[in-house]
Amino acid sequence: MPTLENKRVLAPVPLAVLLFCSCGAFAQVQEKELDTPYVPTPQAVVDRMLDMAQVKAGDVVIDLGSGDGRIMITAAQRHGAQGFGVEIDPRLVQRSNEEARRLGIADRVKFLRQDLFSTDFHEANVLTLYLLPDVNIALRPKILAELKPGTRVVSHDYDMRDWRPDAEQTIPAPDKKVGMRKESMVYLWIVPARIEGEWTFELSSGGKARRTRLALQQRFQFVSGTVELTGQGDVPVSYGRLRGEELRLMLPPGALDRGPVELVGRVTGDSLSGTVRRADREVAHWSARRRN
Numbered sequence: 001m002p003t004l005e006n007k008r009v010l011a012p013v014p015l016a017v018l019l020f021c022s023c024g025a026f027a028q029v030q031e032k033e034l035d036t037p038y039v040p041t042p043q044a045v046v047d048r049m050l051d052m053a054q055v056k057a058g059d060v061v062i063d064l065g066s067g068d069g070r071i072m073i074t075a076a077q078r079h080g081a082q083g084f085g086v087e088i089d090p091r092l093v094q095r096s097n098e099e100a101r102r103l104g105i106a107d108r109v110k111f112l113r114q115d116l117f118s119t120d121f122h123e124a125n126v127l128t129l130y131l132l133p134d135v136n137i138a139l140r141p142k143i144l145a146e147l148k149p150g151t152r153v154v155s156h157d158y159d160m161r162d163w164r165p166d167a168e169q170t171i172p173a174p175d176k177k178v179g180m181r182k183e184s185m186v187y188l189w190i191v192p193a194r195i196e197g198e199w200t201f202e203l204s205s206g207g208k209a210r211r212t213r214l215a216l217q218q219r220f221q222f223v224s225g226t227v228e229l230t231g232q233g234d235v236p237v238s239y240g241r242l243r244g245e246e247l248r249l250m251l252p253p254g255a256l257d258r259g260p261v262e263l264v265g266r267v268t269g270d271s272l273s274g275t276v277r278r279a280d281r282e283v284a285h286w287s288a289r290r291r292n
């Protein structure tokens with residue numbers, strides 16, 4: 001597998017800045033080791049990352065560790081997106097901002113000299129990463145807690161361990177600067193809504209509504225749980241998946257009638273709602289409210 005060399009390098013700081021700035025906060029930033037060395041993503045891989053994330057006009061894209069700015073610049077130029085990159089190396093920040101100005105997109109794309117670990121990225125609809133595996137893992141709790149459900153996260157070459165990607169692709173990368181294999185992996189995750197807990201579940205069909213208890217557990221986008229059925233007690237949900245706020249659950253026979261049914265719906269905070277389907281035909285409606 002191609003790898004970034006895990007060398008620890010100090011981010012260079014212009015001498016003039018060092019001579020004239022002695023504030024503690026600045027000293028802390030400039031002395032920080034690079035958490036990932038600078039290696040640019042080949043342009044073909046940048047293009048695929050942004051295509052997999054379906055970047056479009058109006059999206060807010062944030063690149064953590066933005067290097068020469070190519071991901072953000074491509075997102076703005078080819079997809080009409082806006083956003084910013086953060087980068088610890090001041091020369092790369094300057095180069096990226098100059099390039100954005102030269103291309104006439106500096107009103108939509110900015111590069112900030114900032115530590116990616118202290119960056120507020122909750123506004124992103126798309127988060128892009130080409131960082132080392134441990135850095136991805138260190139960022140993972142913040143990604144899951146702070147990004148809106150449905151936000152697309154794309155990573156070049158490194159995954160998120162047991163948070164399995166929603167999609168992945170291998171891309172030829174003949175001009176790749178690291179590794180023996182001249183190809184790259186791109187991983188895509190859709191930040192899942194949080195639905196773990198107890199719900200009051202209602203099924204409506206033929207003018208009648210039935211209420212029962214739904215208990216859901218969640219491991220990233222994978223959902224399991226039980227539904228309480230008359231005469232059967234708590235019966236396991238046979239399949240559950242989240243894609244952002246879109247939820248699919250397969251309920252066992254007995255929930256509506258004798259066959260299994262699929263629930264397709266949407267999460268809106270403490271409410272769930274959608275349609276009940278059998279063999280792709282809508283047969284009922286369902287909703288649920290979170291119990292406190």
Ligand SMILES: C[S@@+](CC[C@H](N)C(=O)[O-])C[C@H]1O[C@@H](n2cnc3c(N)ncnc32)[C@H](O)[C@@H]1O
Pocket residue numbers: 004032033034035036037038039040041063064065066067068069070071086087088089092114115116117129130131156
């Ligand atoms: C592998 S490069 C990726 C560059 C760019 N995103 C791309 O894909 O072409 C990682 C970048 O992260 C920057 N970096 C490393 N540690 C950082 C930190 N703590 N905060 C911000 N940037 C950092 C490095 O200087 C480097 O430019």
